[in-house]
Amino acid sequence: MSKPIRVHLITGGFPPGSFAGHDMDYARLRLLGLLQENSQVLTTCGNDFADVAKWLPGSHFLITYVAGPFPNDEQDESIRNFLRSGGRWLALHGTSGGKAVPVGDQRYIRKMVKGRYHETLGCFFLNHPPLRKFRVEVADRGHFITRGLPASFDVMDELYLIELQDPSACQTLLTTELATDPSPRGFGFVYERDSSVMPDGKTRVLGYTREVGAGAVTYVALGHCHSPISNVQPFVDSSVEPAGQTPQVFRGSWETAEFEMLLRNAIGWGNGARP
Numbered sequence: 001m002s003k004p005i006r007v008h009l010i011t012g013g014f015p016p017g018s019f020a021g022h023d024m025d026y027a028r029l030r031l032l033g034l035l036q037e038n039s040q041v042l043t044t045c046g047n048d049f050a051d052v053a054k055w056l057p058g059s060h061f062l063i064t065y066v067a068g069p070f071p072n073d074e075q076d077e078s079i080r081n082f083l084r085s086g087g088r089w090l091a092l093h094g095t096s097g098g099k100a101v102p103v104g105d106q107r108y109i110r111k112m113v114k115g116r117y118h119e120t121l122g123c124f125f126l127n128h129p130p131l132r133k134f135r136v137e138v139a140d141r142g143h144f145i146t147r148g149l150p151a152s153f154d155v156m157d158e159l160y161l162i163e164l165q166d167p168s169a170c171q172t173l174l175t176t177e178l179a180t181d182p183s184p185r186g187f188g189f190v191y192e193r194d195s196s197v198m199p200d201g202k203t204r205v206l207g208y209t210r211e212v213g214a215g216a217v218t219y220v221a222l223g224h225c226h227s228p229i230s231n232v233q234p235f236v237d238s239s240v241e242p243a244g245q246t247p248q249v250f251r252g253s254w255e256t257a258e259f260e261m262l263l264r265n266a267i268g269w270g271n272g273a274r275p
Contacts, residue, residue, distance in 0.1 A: 004042040005271050006059040012047035014068025019230035026225050027065045034267055053078040061270035062089040070098035076117040084213030088270040093223035096125040096162050103190055111190045122165050122210045123219055126191045128158040129183040132237035139172045145265045146173050153258040156240050160221035161196035174207030218266055222253040
């Protein structure tokens, strides 16, 4: 009997047990379905990083789709050791976020606080404008993770503005163009400066891979989804709905062949395939 490929999947919101504006059940089921296409995969599941030190030893691959949960310094060290020893981490969507704190005495105006784990992950979330349609450019079509993808494709999603922590160490896979953050005043999170735009003043990185010790991290910003009970979007861009009304059920990138191919490739990469 062949030795199984151990995968640990973390999907969840904050506070514990909440959906945090995302349909966690849908994302979890889709990812589990893709994982089970390989009969050698054995998957364990968590809702946050609280017991990550318990599950990573003996695992080959970590997948995270979270909105709010983030590893503290001790848990981050467990992930670093996992990567240094050859493990691979596929981090999706809200994994680049983390602790949100009020700004001054304005309870509903918040900003993201950078943690030690952002250095491990390789990026830090600043904000996203309202749900919108945008074009994704495949920056490196020669990588295993992007194989079979077209040169570009359109999605409806949250366009994440992420700050790369060490751009020289990242192999960019996906980008889009957005010169300025179009978020209305009071929408989303505030930040001091837009450190997510590349030197050309318009390119934003949406996906990359980077080596960490003998292992590697791949981050993909796409993947918002919500259901009627998890929808917290006050409105959307007119490119999604002309009237600006938020769809009660939203799957966005998950319903595109390109995102499914990207996930399938990334899971193959995490399970041991090499570029």
